[in-house]
Amino acid sequence: MWTFIHKLGSPPWFFRFSGTLVRWLLPITVTLLLVGAIWGLLVAPPDFRQGNSYRIIYIHVPAAVVALAGYYLMAFAGAVSLIWRIKMADVTMRASAPVGAILTAIALVTGAIWGKPTWGTWWIWDARITSMLILLFLYLGVVALFEAYENKTAAARACAVLSLVGMVNIPIIYKSVDWWYSLHQPASIKFSGESAIDSSMLYPLLLMIVAFYFLFTVTLLLNMRAELVWTHRESGWLKQLVGDS
Amino acid sequence: MDSQGVWLVETAGRGLLMYFESLAAAWDMDGHGLYVWSAYALTALPLVLMVWLPVKRMRQHWRWLQAEQRRSGAATGAQTPAMESDR
Numbered sequence: 001m002w003t004f005i006h007k008l009g010s011p012p013w014f015f016r017f018s019g020t021l022v023r024w025l026l027p028i029t030v031t032l033l034l035v036g037a038i039w040g041l042l043v044a045p046p047d048f049r050q051g052n053s054y055r056i057i058y059i060h061v062p063a064a065v066v067a068l069a070g071y072y073l074m075a076f077a078g079a080v081s082l083i084w085r086i087k088m089a090d091v092t093m094r095a096s097a098p099v100g101a102i103l104t105a106i107a108l109v110t111g112a113i114w115g116k117p118t119w120g121t122w123w124i125w126d127a128r129i130t131s132m133l134i135l136l137f138l139y140l141g142v143v144a145l146f147e148a149y150e151n152k153t154a155a156a157r158a159c160a161v162l163s164l165v166g167m168v169n170i171p172i173i174y175k176s177v178d179w180w181y182s183l184h185q186p187a188s189i190k191f192s193g194e195s196a197i198d199s200s201m202l203y204p205l206l207l208m209i210v211a212f213y214f215l216f217t218v219t220l221l222l223n224m225r226a227e228l229v230w231t232h233r234e235s236g237w238l239k240q241l242v243g244d245s
Numbered sequence: 246m247d248s249q250g251v252w253l254v255e256t257a258g259r260g261l262l263m264y265f266e267s268l269a270a271a272w273d274m275d276g277h278g279l280y281v282w283s284a285y286a287l288t289a290l291p292l293v294l295m296v297w298l299p300v301k302r303m304r305q306h307w308r309w310l311q312a313e314q315r316r317s318g319a320a321t322g323a324q325t326p327a328m329e330s331d332r
Contacts, residue, residue, distance in 0.1 A: 026296070033292070037285065042253065042263045042271055052274035056284045063288070102291050113284040117277050215292065222299035229306040233313075242310040 009088045011228050012237040018221045025218045032211035039204035047201075056114040058204055062212035064107035064132065068173060070100035070216055071135065074142065075167050078160030090156040091231075093163065094146055095223035099216055101139035108132055119183050127176035128184040131169055138166040 007013045040058030047054035074096040081089035111129065112122045123129070142159045149155030177186045188197040197205070232238045251263040265271035272278050 038253065039261070041281070041285065042265065043261050045264055046275075051277060053277040053280055055274070055281045059285060059288045099295060102295055106288050106291060109287055110284045113280050113287070117280050215295070219295045219299065222296065222303070226299040226303040226306065229303055229310070233306070233310055238310070239314065242307060243314055245307070245311070 009086050011088065011232055011235070014088060015225060015228055015238075015241070018225055022218055022221050022225075025214055025221075029211060029214040029218050032207060032214060036204055036208035036211050040208060044201050044204050045198075050118055053114060053117040056110050057201075058208045060107055060110040060114060061205060062208040063103045063110065065209055066212040066216050067100050067103035067107055067132075067135065068170065069213070070096050070103060070220075071138070071163070071166070071170060073220075074100060074139075075163045078163040081156055082160045082164075090160075091224050091227050092220070093142070093156070093159060095220050095227060097139050097142040097146075097159075097163075099219045099223065101136060101143065103212070103216070104132060104136040104139060108136065115183075124183055126184050127180035128173065131173040131176050134169050135166075135173065138162070138169065141166075 007017075036058060040055055044055070044058075046052045074093050077089045077093035077096065080086055081093060108129070111132075115124075116122050142163055145162055146152075146155045146159050149158065177184050229238065251265070251267065253261040253263050255261075263271065265274075272282070274281055
């Protein structure tokens with residue numbers, strides 16, 4: 001286990017390992033997304049109160065769930081980078097920010113489209129929606145902050161601090177639907193006890209959540225690889241790989 | 246549900262049965278079709294870009310490095326020696 005973690009910190013090893021991983025994960029991800037989307041769009045029954053508009057749930061919820069999970073990863077990588085000064089942690093933190101930003105944007109846009117037929121409005125300043133908008137700004141903030149610094153070591157440190165401070169927002173997002181009861185519905189899936197959703201709707205939803213986790217992993221790895229190729233362009237191992245290709 | 250619907254996958258009467266009676270009904274979704282399909286379409290585009298953009302960026306870097314190696318190889322007349330892999 002420790003050797004594995006140690007190896008992850010080594011760019012040449014990571015580069016080869018992630019290359020193999022992506023080749024396997026990408027076709028699996030595409031398959032899961034397609035099956036999940038067809039299941040949710042065409043096979044699952046409609047909601048008895050919301051009719052067919054609820055089918056947006058199969059992208060809205062997975063995008064939001066994985067956007068939050070991505071923030072944990074970004075903040076954790078930021079902490080590792082601050083404490084142990086591991087370069088690969090910087091790369092992980094940087095690579096997760098744009099992916100998380102896109103997923104958060106998808107959650108917000110699909111939420112707005114879902115809101116129109118269900119609540120009669122595209123947007124309200126509800127606690128859940130507002131805190132998700134803050135999450136989007138935090139992700140974009142990390143992207144922008146990194147670009148703003150000339151010195152990339154200082155940039156990584158500033159991004160790590162920003163992502164750690166932004167962690168305050170995460171429990172607010174989770175609890176917002178319980179603390180401020182407004183238009184946004186509370187969670188339907190619960191880890192303990194009965195979920196408030198029938199299995200005919202739950203299975204495609206869980207499948208899509210898994211698919212989005214796979215997608216996050218694949219895009220994170222692809223971003224990290226693109227980054228490594230550039231930052232290690234002077235390194236011997238990369239020159240050799242390029243020469244052999 | 247009766248078996249009048251459209252089968253997506255079917256083996257001997259079992260499989261995935263489409264909820265809607267026809268593709269036109271699936272498109273309309275009782276008037277919500279525009280919302281649902283546009284939400285999926287607006288998601289599909291960024292998902293494709295999320296995968297495609299880093300792949301493209303990596304390829305560009307890779308080609309640049311290959312060209313660089315050819316340039317330096319031609320200039321010195323020798324292959325760049327492989328150095329110790331650095332952290």
